[in-house]
Amino acid sequence: MSRKASKKTKENRNERGPLFMLLILVGGLIFGFGLGFSQMAKPEIVLQFLQFEDLGLLFVMGGAAVVTGTTFAVATRLSGRAPLTGKAYTRRLKSFDKNVLVGGGIFGVGWGISGICPGAAYASLGLGNYLILFGIGGMFAGAYLQGLWRKRYTDTPSSPTSAE
Numbered sequence: 399m400s401r402k403a404s405k406k407t408k409e410n411r412n413e414r415g416p417l418f419m420l421l422i423l424v425g426g427l428i429f430g431f432g433l434g435f436s437q438m439a440k441p442e443i444v445l446q447f448l449q450f451e452d453l454g455l456l457f458v459m460g461g462a463a464v465v466t467g468t469t470f471a472v473a474t475r476l477s478g479r480a481p482l483t484g485k486a487y488t489r490r491l492k493s494f495d496k497n498v499l500v501g502g503g504i505f506g507v508g509w510g511i512s513g514i515c516p517g518a519a520y521a522s523l524g525l526g527n528y529l530i531l532f533g534i535g536g537m538f539a540g541a542y543l544q545g546l547w548r549k550r551y552t553d554t555p556s557s558p559t560s561a562e
């Protein structure tokens with residue numbers, strides 16, 4: 399790791415003090431509670447949604463999208479900087495390539511087979527669904543294998559776009 403990269407990593411760590419980490423924990427707990435309350439952490443409910451038998455989750459996801467979109471629109475107009483880090487709001491452009499299509503396809507197939515996505519899997523575990531540990535193990539194995547594949551078949555671990 400170069401000195402510049404090492405210095406950047408230290409700066410990022412210093413920005414995230416105990417209060418910032420506590421806020422992340424509280425946000426995660428609220429998110430997990432919301433997933434549990436809306437039943438998005440139950441694979442059978444999610445599978446019913448994916449089979450168009452129960453469209454209740456459509457309203458949950460739509461409501462979340464409206465709240466998130468409104469928050470981003472208002473926050474960027476009220477202040478040009480993020481309240482916790484002080485960094486300027488910027489748009490990060492990501493390239494749309496075959497990796498995005500393949501990754502999205504794998505994610506979608508996994509979601510359809512298991513009835514759960516990564517965030518909801520942890521909430522499901524919190525609800526007592528211990529069989530979801532197999533799915534979580536599969537997620538970790540898939541991420542590990544993807545890292546091995548990328549290391550073996552690409553020159554750079556990740557190539558940031560010019561907008562980053």
